[in-house]
Amino acid sequence: MVYCNQKIVVIDFNVLRTKTYSFFIDDEMCNLTVERKNNRWYYGLVIDHEVDTPKNALRRKVNxxxxxxxxxxxxxxxxxxxAISMFFAFV
Structure with missing residues (x-):
């Protein structure tokens, strides 16, 4: 289970291999990667700036x-x- 602000965002009890979950936190699309390497688990959370959301559209406009x-x-x-170099060239 994945919680955000004391709310359940994703439920998946049978995670046996590498998986990626996408969900929104406010206006941001987030990708949570649960990765298994050498019988150890690694986690990564990345904000997706490429997906078409109102916040990303505003971000692209500002950029x-x-x-x-x-x-x-x-x-x-x-x-x-x-202009300055031309002025001094003729003086």
Whole structure:
């Protein structure tokens, strides 16, 4: 059983091999991997940023806006450096 905030999220009592479970925590899609290696169990929890959820769509939109802002900033810097160098070249 997997609990989150004192609520049962996943029930699977017969886990004998490596398995992956997907479930939501708030707006985040999470992948829990239960892995068996050399008769030992290992656990990993990863937030899935690729699945189409409202939060991931917002995250992609913000990332895209940040890339545009960075490109505009670099263009402004390049134009400023060019203008300053041209000014001093003719003085």
């Amino acid at each position: 895209r806006q940040n890339v545009y802002k960075a490109i505009i900033f670099l263009i402004i810097i390049l134009l400023s450096v060019s």
